[in-house]
Amino acid sequence: MKFAVFGAGGVGGYLGARLADAGHEVHLIARGDHLAALESDGLRLESVRGDTAVDLPATDDPVEIGPCDCVLFCVKAHDTRDAAPDLEPLLGEDTAVVSFQNGVDNEGWLAEEIGAEHVVGGVAYIFSTIGEPGVVEHTGGPARFVYGELDGERTDRIEALDAALSESEGVEAVLAADIRVELWRKFAFICAQAGMTATTRLPVGELRETDASWAMYRRLIEEVCTVGRAEGVDLPEDTVDEWLEFARDLDPEMYSSLHYDLTHDKRLELEALHGSVVRHADEVGVDAPMNEAVHAILRPWADRAER
Ligand SMILES: NC(=O)C1=CN([C@@H]2O[C@H](COP(=O)(O)OP(=O)(O)OC[C@H]3O[C@@H](n4cnc5c(N)ncnc54)[C@H](OP(=O)(O)O)[C@@H]3O)[C@@H](O)[C@H]2O)C=CC1
Numbered sequence: 001m002k003f004a005v006f007g008a009g010g011v012g013g014y015l016g017a018r019l020a021d022a023g024h025e026v027h028l029i030a031r032g033d034h035l036a037a038l039e040s041d042g043l044r045l046e047s048v049r050g051d052t053a054v055d056l057p058a059t060d061d062p063v064e065i066g067p068c069d070c071v072l073f074c075v076k077a078h079d080t081r082d083a084a085p086d087l088e089p090l091l092g093e094d095t096a097v098v099s100f101q102n103g104v105d106n107e108g109w110l111a112e113e114i115g116a117e118h119v120v121g122g123v124a125y126i127f128s129t130i131g132e133p134g135v136v137e138h139t140g141g142p143a144r145f146v147y148g149e150l151d152g153e154r155t156d157r158i159e160a161l162d163a164a165l166s167e168s169e170g171v172e173a174v175l176a177a178d179i180r181v182e183l184w185r186k187f188a189f190i191c192a193q194a195g196m197t198a199t200t201r202l203p204v205g206e207l208r209e210t211d212a213s214w215a216m217y218r219r220l221i222e223e224v225c226t227v228g229r230a231e232g233v234d235l236p237e238d239t240v241d242e243w244l245e246f247a248r249d250l251d252p253e254m255y256s257s258l259h260y261d262l263t264h265d266k267r268l269e270l271e272a273l274h275g276s277v278v279r280h281a282d283e284v285g286v287d288a289p290m291n292e293a294v295h296a297i298l299r300p301w302a303d304r305a306e307r
């Protein structure tokens with residue numbers, strides 16, 4: 001298959017390297033120092049699931065790539081709207097654009113720009129970052145990727161993507177029955193894991209040992225589930241308990257990408273996470289006070305990083 005990875009960073013670089021190793025044609029879209037390093041030295045992946053190095057075409061201009069079977073859209077959520085118009089040259093009639101971003105709004109934003117028929121939902125469970133230009137470091141997380149057509153159809157293109165990811169080493173690939181449920185499930189977890197590790201600047205192990213913090217972790221998940229259900233998302237009854245059990249088993253030193261970005265003076269995806277919960281809660285008329293609190297605490301840091 002012909003893939004373009006739009007935003008070949010922590011998530012996109014990981015997937016691009018794994019798909020290339022599985023024999024697919026992969027084009028990377030990046031910018032700045034990272035692009036310069038990809039062009040001169042190729043992409044190196046240092047991963048707890050096995051290292052690899054791939055020499056792939058890399059550019060900041062999608063026109064050079066042309067129409068693809070599938071585009072993996074892996075920029076930060078705050079870059080979605082700016083990047084979306086540049087997808088156009090990558091689109092053929094049946095091209096799938098899969099968002100592997102955090103949050104529940106990216107798919108809608110993409111659909112507004114390129115048409116809903118091109119948009120496929122996706123969720124990533126991994127912890128990977130650009131360690132230095134040209135190098136993606138995967139330090140933990142299951143490397144599980146969940147995806148599906150927004151209407152739940154088993155189309156030829158989603159089956160082709162499923163086959164490509166399933167056959168790639170180091171990728172746990174899951175074709176979802178209902179990707180909207182999966183997006184909200186992940187959203188519930190990430191709002192707790194990211195919100196708590198970023199506001200306290202402590203790893204999950206210390207949060208688990210502190211009753212008040214662990215109770216807040218739980219409430220963040222509960223609130224997102226309440227909002228999602230109020231929007232008609234069929235989240236399983238046991239979603240909260242399932243995530244708490246999952247979080248209890250996490251490496252005690254585990255933080256989140258929001259914490260990483262906060263502590264590395266990078267822009268925060270706050271509006272796609274807690275800001276989004278607050279907006280969705282307002283729309284459906286339910287309260288989300290813990291998410292509001294996280295949003296209020298981190299907003300000045302997000303402003304500072306944007307200045
Ligand atoms: N990293 C992780 O472990 C996980 C991340 N996610 C989600 O995945 C998404 C991607 O995150 P992550 O991989 O960490 O992000 P990264 O910052 O590592 O990678 C994104 C890359 O895209 C580049 N980029 C952004 N806009 C453009 C553009 N218009 N043209 C070319 N390149 C562009 C960025 O460049 P620049 O740096 O210059 O902005 C950056 O190199 C986020 O929504 C995140 O929440 C989900 C689960 C785990």
Ligand SMILES: CC(C)(CO)C(=O)C(=O)O
Binds near residue numbers: 102124
């Ligand atoms: C918590 C984690 C690592 C789970 O994949 C994540 O999605 C993130 O930090 O953005």
